[in-house]
Amino acid sequence: MTGKRxxxxxxxxMGAVNLDDSRASVVAxxxxxxxEGKNRGAQFVVFPELALTTFFPRYWMGDAEAQARFxxxxxxxxxxxxxxxxxxxxxxxxYLGYAxxxxxGTPYNSAVIVRPDGSIAGKYRKIHLPGHSDHKPEAPFQxxxxxxxxxxxxxxxxxxxxxxxxxxxxxxxxxxxRRWPETYRVMALQSAEVVVLGYNTPSLNIHWNEPxxxxxxxxxxxxQANAYQNGLWVAAAAKCGxxxxxxxxxxxxxxxxxxxxxxxxVSEEDEVIxxxxxxxxxxxxxxxxxxxxxxxxxxxxxxxxxxxGAGAPVK
Amino acid sequence: MTGKRxxxxxxxxMGAVNLDDSRASVVAxxxxxxxEGKNRGAQFVVFPELALTTFFPRYWMGDAEAQARFxxxxxxxxxxxxxxxxxxxxxxxxYLGYAxxxxxGTPYNSAVIVRPDGSIAGKYRKIHLPGHSDHKPEAPFQxxxxxxxxxxxxxxxxxxxxxxxxxxxxxxxxxxxRRWPETYRVMALQSAEVVVLGYNTPSLNIHWNEPxxxxxxxxxxxxQANAYQNGLWVAAAAKCGxxxxxxxxxxxxxxxxxxxxxxxxVSEEDEVIxxxxxxxxxxxxxxxxxxxxxxxxxxxxxxxxxxxGAGAPVK
Numbered sequence: 360m361t362g363k364r365x366x367x368x369x370x371x372x373m374g375a376v377n378l379d380d381s382r383a384s385v386v387a388x389x390x391x392x393x394x395e396g397k398n399r400g401a402q403f404v405v406f407p408e409l410a411l412t413t414f415f416p417r418y419w420m421g422d423a424e425a426q427a428r429f430x431x432x433x434x435x436x437x438x439x440x441x442x443x444x445x446x447x448x449x450x451x452x453x454y455l456g457y458a459x460x461x462x463x464g465t466p467y468n469s470a471v472i473v474r475p476d477g478s479i480a481g482k483y484r485k486i487h488l489p490g491h492s493d494h495k496p497e498a499p500f501q502x503x504x505x506x507x508x509x510x511x512x513x514x515x516x517x518x519x520x521x522x523x524x525x526x527x528x529x530x531x532x533x534x535x536x537r538r539w540p541e542t543y544r545v546m547a548l549q550s551a552e553v554v555v556l557g558y559n560t561p562s563l564n565i566h567w568n569e570p571x572x573x574x575x576x577x578x579x580x581x582x583q584a585n586a587y588q589n590g591l592w593v594a595a596a597a598k599c600g601x602x603x604x605x606x607x608x609x610x611x612x613x614x615x616x617x618x619x620x621x622x623x624x625v626s627e628e629d630e631v632i633x634x635x636x637x638x639x640x641x642x643x644x645x646x647x648x649x650x651x652x653x654x655x656x657x658x659x660x661x662x663x664x665x666x667x668g669a670g671a672p673v674k
Numbered sequence: 675m676t677g678k679r680x681x682x683x684x685x686x687x688m689g690a691v692n693l694d695d696s697r698a699s700v701v702a703x704x705x706x707x708x709x710e711g712k713n714r715g716a717q718f719v720v721f722p723e724l725a726l727t728t729f730f731p732r733y734w735m736g737d738a739e740a741q742a743r744f745x746x747x748x749x750x751x752x753x754x755x756x757x758x759x760x761x762x763x764x765x766x767x768x769y770l771g772y773a774x775x776x777x778x779g780t781p782y783n784s785a786v787i788v789r790p791d792g793s794i795a796g797k798y799r800k801i802h803l804p805g806h807s808d809h810k811p812e813a814p815f816q817x818x819x820x821x822x823x824x825x826x827x828x829x830x831x832x833x834x835x836x837x838x839x840x841x842x843x844x845x846x847x848x849x850x851x852r853r854w855p856e857t858y859r860v861m862a863l864q865s866a867e868v869v870v871l872g873y874n875t876p877s878l879n880i881h882w883n884e885p886x887x888x889x890x891x892x893x894x895x896x897x898q899a900n901a902y903q904n905g906l907w908v909a910a911a912a913k914c915g916x917x918x919x920x921x922x923x924x925x926x927x928x929x930x931x932x933x934x935x936x937x938x939x940v941s942e943e944d945e946v947i948x949x950x951x952x953x954x955x956x957x958x959x960x961x962x963x964x965x966x967x968x969x970x971x972x973x974x975x976x977x978x979x980x981x982x983g984a985g986a987p988v989k
Contacts, residue, residue, distance in 0.1 A: 486971050489963065514974050517987040528987070538963065540855035540903055541975045548977040549987040566962040573932050577902050580933045584899030587892050588855055617888050618895045645984065647881040648804065648853065652983025656801050659829050660856045662863040664979050668967025669960065672832040672843070672864045 364638040366522040368553075368594050369401035372611035374628035375600040376413045382438040385411050388629055389455075390445045395631045397449045402475065402522040404631075407598035408456035408534045408557035409468065411439065414598065415458075416490065416507055417500040417561070417605055422466070425507050430460040434471065434479075447477030452520055454596075456533055456557040458507075459484070468508045470531050470557065472518055481518035481531070484511030487542070489535040498565040500605055504535075515542060517549040527553055527638065534558035537595065538581045540588070541663070547589035548651065552638050554586075557596045562606040574608050579620065587618030590644030592636050600627035616641040679953040681837040683868075683909050684716035687926035689943035690915040691728045697753040700726050703944055704770075705760050710946045712764045717790065717837040719946075722913035723771035723849045723872035724783065726754065729913065730773075731805065731822055732815040732876070732920055737781070740822050745775040749786065749794075762792030767835055769911075771848055771872040773822075774799070783823045785846050785872065787833055796833035796846070799826030802857070804850040813880040815920055819850075830857060832864040842868055842953065849873035852910065853896045855903070856978070862904035863966065867953050869901075872911045877921040889923050894935065902933030905959030907951050915942035931956040 371392035376385055389406060396404040409415075415429045434457065435443040446453055452475045459469035459482075468485035488510060490502030517530045530546035530553070537556055546554055560578060562571055578595075586593040592615060599609035611624040613634040622632040645651075662673070686707035691700055704721060711719040724730070730744045749772065750758040761768055767790045774784035774797075783800035803825060805817030832845045845861035845868070852871055861869060875893060877886055893910075901908040907930060914924035926939040928949040937947040960966070977988070 486974050487969055489969070510971060511974075514988065519987075535963075535969075538903060539970075540859065540900075541970075541978060544855065545975060545977050548981045548984050550984045564962070567958050569958070570932075573934075577933050580895055580899045580902060584895045585855075587895060588853060617885075618892050619888075643882045643884070647879070648850075650983075651981075654802055654804070654850075655854075655856075655982050656825060657979045657982055659801050659826075660860060660979050662860050663856060664972045664975050666863045666966075667970050667972055668965075669863050669865045672834075673829065 364525045366402045366525050366527065366636050367400040367633055368613055368636045369396035369399065369404045369631050369633045370594050370596045370611045370613055370622070371396060371404050371406050372596055372609060372624045372630045373407050373410060373598045375602040376598065377603050378413050382411055386439055386441050389442050392629060392631050393442065393445055393449065393451060393453065396633065397451050399631065399633050401451060401633050403452040405454045405555045405594045405596045406456065406557060407596045408470070408559050409458055410456050410557060410598060412458070413602050414559040414607065416503040419494050419501050419503065422507065426460050426466060430458040430466060432460050443473065443477050446473060446475070450475045452522060454531055454555040454557070466508050467511055468504060468533055470533055472520060472529060472531055474520060475522065480520050481516060482513060483531045483533065484513050485533040485536060486511045487535045487539050495565070499563065500561070500565065502561070502565060515545040517546055517551045525638070529553045529555060532556045534560065538577070540585055543585040543589045547591060551591055552641055553592045553594070553636065555594045559598045560608045562608055575610050578608065578610060579612065582612060582614045583618040583620065586614040586616055587644070588649065590616045590641040590649045592616060592641065616644050679840045681717045681840050681842065681951050682715040682948055683928055683951045684711035684714065684719045684946050684948045685909050685911045685926045685928055685937070686711060686719050686721050687911055687924060687939045687945045688722050688725060688913045690917040691913065692918050693728050697726055701754055701756050704757050707944060707946050708757065708760055708764065708766060708768065711948065712766050714946065714948050716766060716948050718767040720769045720870045720909045720911045721771065721872060722911045723785070723874050724773055725771050725872060725913060727773070728917050729874040729922065731818040734809050734816050734818065737822065741775050741781060745773040745781060747775050758788065758792050761788060761790070765790045767837060769846060769870040769872070781823050782826060783819060783848055785848055787835060787844060787846055789835060790837065795835050796831060797828060798846045798848065799828050800848040800851060801826040802851045802854050810880070814878065815876070815880065817876070817880060830860040832861055832866045840953070844868045844870060847871045849875065853892070855900055858900040858904045862906060866906055867956055868907045868909070868951065870909045874913045875923045877923055890925050893923065893925060894927065897927060897929045898933040898935065901929040901931055902959070903964065905931045905956040905964045907931060907956065931959050
């Protein structure tokens with residue numbers, strides 16, 4: 360397949376990370392899955408959102424306590440360097456979600472794309488923070504992303520990531536971002552070919568009695584339609600299963616630009632899935648049905664940037 | 675269910691309309707399905723795109739010939755008034771797609787929403803025209819929407835449609851518009867609760883060897899994800915089956931704000947499907963996960979209106 364622009368992608372789904380699991384034990388699991396991905400031919404591995412700890416926004420605590428227990432001040436650090444070292448040794452790139460505390464003390468829900476040589480190609484700070492910032496003692500658990508994190512300030516950027524002979528235009532996002540079509544569109548308008556993301560999605564909605572099965576249905580259709588409508592590949596890694604009794608959905612997937620799921624995790628545990636990512640497939644969509652230059656009509660899209668919330672009909 | 679904001683929606687899928695079918699015979703089929711919808715409790719019926727004729731953009735001809743054979747200069751006209759009269763008599767509203775020639779001679783691919791009293795609530799002119807404007811004699815058929823129609827000049831508007839005790843905020847689009855997330859987002863930002871649309875989708879892609887099954891897959895996931903991501907109902911009516919040997923997909927559906935298909939046509943012929951449309955279901959999504967005012971970040975969406983085609987990554 361000389362000359363064909365393609366690479367093998369792995370998604371490394373993680374089972375539960377409990378409150379008392381050490382960073383070292385978590386990093387050891389990530390390293391193990393990185394090696395499994397390499398053994399199955401992967402050149403890039405996608406890990407979940409907030410992969411290094413339990414999904415702590417479900418707990419109410421002071422910001423200082425949260426930052427001391429759950430945030431990273433440097434990446435790589437002593438605890439996370441085995442992952443970076445193994446990736447460089449194996450020549451495998453990866454995406455990792457983590458809680459970032461900047462030198463200035465600003466907290467973000469962040470992710471990085473790391474090249475196969477171990478260097479960081481780009482960073483993303485989560486823009487669509489879900490949940491709330493107030494304490495809801497009556498709820499079965501909290502969803503305090505709006506308390507613990509600031510809204511990301513880096514936008515949705517696209518990075519060139521060299522994977523073997525192929526330089527891949529890769530964007531990234533995190534969890535709730537995947538349900539917002541603007542996320543993918545902004546990256547597609549920068550010619551992204553692949554979007555990678557991690558997520559922690561509680562099986563219960565604390566705001567209304569949403570049927571539990573919808574959590575998986577809506578996760579999948581959001582990834583499928585947005586992959587298709589932008590002519591790009593999407594790879595999404597869950598942290599899932601029961602973290603100290605709090606259940607989160609699995610169903611990590613790799614989705615083709617056809618909108619089809621081409622690989623899907625079947626467990627709610629650590630599990631590696633892979634697919635061959637043929638970048639020319641996306642080109643067929645971007646050249647024809649979704650040839651943006653030919654078919655888009657931004658003069659009719661103005662409300663998307665002029666309004667934040669929903670308002671009255673335009674006369 | 676006093677006080678509950680809901681209504682019964684019907685989608686009236688149409689089988690083939692061949693070149694030699696008369697307008698009168700087509701209107702009689704529409705009237706028949708309107709009556710069936712009424713008998714099944716429907717207060718609103720969605721008909722297809724270009725419902726009154728065969729899907730003529732598949733044929734190369736002069737603009738004057740096309741306009742004389744396939745366009746409407748008034749609506750209702752002598753030929754279409756039985757539909758409007760029956761709707762008023764039964765107290766059923768409807769959506770109808772047709773080829774519009776304005777008094778100034780401008781051709782559009784248009785649709786109207788008609789109130790149960792027979793008056794026109796609003797008009798839409800198709801914005802995302804697919805296909806090409808040049809003759810492709812080597813292709814098995816043409817897709818000349820860019821030749822026969824001008825780009826719509828009315829935007830994506832939302833109309834109040836009284837259905838029984840309920841005033842429904844309804845938007846509309848046509849066919850290829852349903853694959854573009856901007857379509858739904860612009861209407862959701864005007865508080866649309868329901869989007870109705872018709873389509874003619876050839877089973878074969880004349881631009882590349884797209885697997886035939888994808889035509890249906892991508893149709894469905896586009897409707898499902900955009901219904902969900904905007905917390906609204908979507909009702910989509912096909913003209914389908916084999917028109918003079920040219921096959922088009924069926925799978926007319928009604929989709930709930932959960933992203934789930936709640937009614938689906940099983941044939942490729944004239945077929946009515948119905949569903950109870952509970953408008954409060956959409957509210958749950960628009961108040962929580964898709965509370966636009968709380969969660970959207972237009973400062974990071976600027977490329978959507980600043981760029982038409984895809985370009986280089988933003989530094």
